[in-house]
Amino acid sequence: MAATFATPSTVIGLGGSSITTKPFSSSFLKPTLSAKNPLRLAGASGGRVTCFERNWLRRDLNVVGFGLIGWLAPSSIPAINGKSLTGLFFDSIGTELAHFPTPPALTSQFWLWLVTWHLGLFLCLTFGQIGFKGRTDNYF
Secondary structure, eight states: OOEEOSOOEEEEOGGGOEEEEOOOEESSSOOOOOOOOGGGOTTGGGGOOOSSOTTOSOOOHHHHHHHHHHHHHHHTSOOBTTBOHHHHHHHHHHHHHTTTTSOOOTTOHHHHHHHHHHHHHHHHHHHHHHHHHHHHTTOO
16 A cells, blocks of 8 residues: 655755655555646646636625625614714714814724724625625535
8 A cells, every 4th residue: 555656856956966866655645646736737827837816806896885785784773872883983083073183082982983893894895705706606
């Protein structure tokens, strides 16, 4: 049950010295088909070796639209003392713009609403991208 790799080859290192490698065999390896390297497939990326697809982002405006609607709907529910997160965030923007040249204080509620609202939006967009592309690529 020993698997044997290719014939001996010569590896040339720095300084011109060469090391001859011997075939590798081990009783731990099963004699199965050789693993195919996806980077060496014929015609992949026009002959260039790449680690990622050229269109790795694969942006889709459906995801942006549905993700924004998917976040605005739950964040507009009046759940915080009869007010919604979106309403509180937009009210705090208006309050801070009232004294425009002066930036918001570090103790202002604006920062809490800003971080919470955007964190929820980005999570919704990220999971929307995973779900939408996972569904179109038949992962689930």
